[in-house]
Amino acid sequence: GEEVAQTPKHLVRGEGQKAKLYCAPIKGHSYVFWYQQVLKNEFKFLISFQNENVFDETGMPKERFSAKCLPNSPCSLEIQATKLEDSAVYFCASSPGTGNYGYTFGSGTRLTVV
Amino acid sequence: GNSVTQMEGPVTLSEEAFLTINCTYTATGYPSLFWYVQYPGEGLQLLLKATKADDKGSNKGFEATYRKETTSFHLEKGSVQVSDSAVYFCALTPWRDDKIIFGKGTRLHILP
Numbered sequence: 001g002e003e004v005a006q007t008p009k010h011l012v013r014g015e016g017q018k019a020k021l022y023c024a025p026i027k028g029h030s031y032v033f034w035y036q037q038v039l040k041n042e043f044k045f046l047i048s049f050q051n052e053n054v055f056d057e058t059g060m061p062k063e064r065f066s067a068k069c070l071p072n073s074p075c076s077l078e079i080q081a082t083k084l085e086d087s088a089v090y091f092c093a094s095s096p097g098t099g100n101y102g103y104t105f106g107s108g109t110r111l112t113v114v
Numbered sequence: 115g116n117s118v119t120q121m122e123g124p125v126t127l128s129e130e131a132f133l134t135i136n137c138t139y140t141a142t143g144y145p146s147l148f149w150y151v152q153y154p155g156e157g158l159q160l161l162l163k164a165t166k167a168d169d170k171g172s173n174k175g176f177e178a179t180y181r182k183e184t185t186s187f188h189l190e191k192g193s194v195q196v197s198d199s200a201v202y203f204c205a206l207t208p209w210r211d212d213k214i215i216f217g218k219g220t221r222l223h224i225l226p
Contacts, residue, residue, distance in 0.1 A: 006157075031212065041152075041201060041219035048212050056212055091157060098212040100146035100165040107157035 002026060004094050004106035007074075012112045013082045021109045022074040025094030031055065032075050033093040033103060034067060043091075049075065082113045116141045120204045120217035127194055128225050135189040135202055135220050137178075143209030147171075147180050147187040150203040152219070158203065161189075196224045 005024040013019045025032050034046040045059040049069040060067070064083075069075040079086055089110045093103035120137040127133060139145065149161040149171070162171030167182035176191045187204060204217040 004157075033213065035214075041203075043203075043214075043216040045213045045215075059213075093158075093214075099207055099210065100163070102146075102148055102160045102163045103214060104160070105150075105158040 002104075004092055004104050005074075006090075006092050006106035006109050008109060009107070010110045010112070012114060015084060015113055016081050019079045019082050019086070019111055019113075021077045021090050021092075021111070023077070023092030023094075023106060024074040025092070026104055029094035029096050029104070031095045031098060031103075032069055033095070034075075034077050035091045035093065037089040037091060037108070046077070046090075079111075082111075084113050087111060087113045116145070116206065116208045116211075116215050118204050118206055118215055118217035120202075120220055122218070123201075123221040124223055125220060126223040126225065129196055130193045131224075133189070133191040133194045133198075133222070135204075135222070137187045137189065137204035137217060139185050139187065139204075139206050141185075141206055141208050145206040145208050147178070148205045148207075148214070149176070149178055149187070149189050150205055150216075152201045152203065154200070161202070194222075194224050196226050198222060199224045 032049045036044045047057045048055040067077045089108040091108045093105045095101045095103040117140045146165045148163045150158045151161045162173045164171040164180035170179045201219045
């Protein structure tokens with residue numbers, strides 16, 4: 001389809017629990033990006049993939065965050081042992097390439113850690 | 115480094131007023147420039163883009179011109195509607211880079 005599908009829309013986890021978020025990019029888009037939107041609207045880049053390969057992971061908190069994009073499966077972002085500060089909206093975006101395309105964003109997953 | 119600075123909101127206007135939201139950037143090389151819009155409870159939508167100097171992006175009555183000499187990409191609309199109420203993000207992708215760098219967003223309220 002022509003939209004980036006993110007699931008679930010909302011996720012509530014107790015501190016220390018695992019959270020797993022999913023993203024189905026637009027068919028034919030070879031790049032996938034994950035962003036975290038925290039308070040006051042700020043976006044933080046987490047990681048990008050080119051097909052199933054990590055393209056850029058400079059924004060990922062290495063200890064607890066991991067992500068995958070496997071063939072014929074939705075991409076996933078997993079947070080082990082969630083902390084209160086992980087509460088945010090996580091957006092996935094896909095694009096046919098990098099640079100001047102302008103990425104298509106999903107509607108986000110709101111993660112609340114209590 | 116690369117960065118985007120946009121005017122802080124909230125911006126409150128009456129319907130049919132003229133809108134300008136200022137955006138300036140710092141980047142090496144030739145970045146591509148974007149405006150995204152986030153309606154309440156929704157994700158980001160690409161509103162318009164410009165990929166080289168003097169390009170004008172336009173969509174839904176909104177316009178922005180890529181000004182390299184002033185490193186600016188101000189968003190304008192001649193007559194706003196209540197339905198334009200949203201948060202607007204100016205953004206860039208640096209030359210030969212993948213990630214989008216966002217400004218902090220400007221919340222726009224349009225009063226009927």
